[in-house]
Amino acid sequence: MKIPILNNSHHAVPAYATDLSAGMDLRANLEQSLTLKPLQRALVPTGLSIALPAGYEAQVRPRSGLALRQGLTVLNTPGTIDADYRGEICVIMVNLSDVDVTIADGDRVAQLVVARHERVEWESVECLDETERGSGGFGHSGVR
Numbered sequence: 001m002k003i004p005i006l007n008n009s010h011h012a013v014p015a016y017a018t019d020l021s022a023g024m025d026l027r028a029n030l031e032q033s034l035t036l037k038p039l040q041r042a043l044v045p046t047g048l049s050i051a052l053p054a055g056y057e058a059q060v061r062p063r064s065g066l067a068l069r070q071g072l073t074v075l076n077t078p079g080t081i082d083a084d085y086r087g088e089i090c091v092i093m094v095n096l097s098d099v100d101v102t103i104a105d106g107d108r109v110a111q112l113v114v115a116r117h118e119r120v121e122w123e124s125v126e127c128l129d130e131t132e133r134g135s136g137g138f139g140h141s142g143v144r
Helices: 064-070
Strands: 005-007 024-027 034-036 041-045 048-050 056-061 072-074 079-081 090-095 101-103 108-116
Touching (some): 034 041, 034 090, 090 108
Antiparallel strands (some): 005 048, 034 101, 056 108, 072 090
């Protein structure tokens, strides 16, 4: 699948790291480094804009290593880029660690996954079919 991309950054366009990778790394496109204090959040630009086809979305997801080692994650996970959005892709980052963390130009800050989605039409009903779980909520299926 080919997707038009406008690259206004000074980095290469995102690419898959391996043949079986689901996501492509997004890089910070910064004029100067950005330091986030504990619990501080910031909008990190990538310099990229895309034109997805109808029926697709792009999901901005955290990078697991960045979250584990530095406590940086994507705040609205996953962030959704709709097919009709043409603006710059930016990543809402938050520092969940207890120390300052600096993001430098070119750092890999998130990953982008392109996925097909369906549109639904709601059908109002008087009741739903019964299941074994029923209306059991969080933790209903047990701890084992």
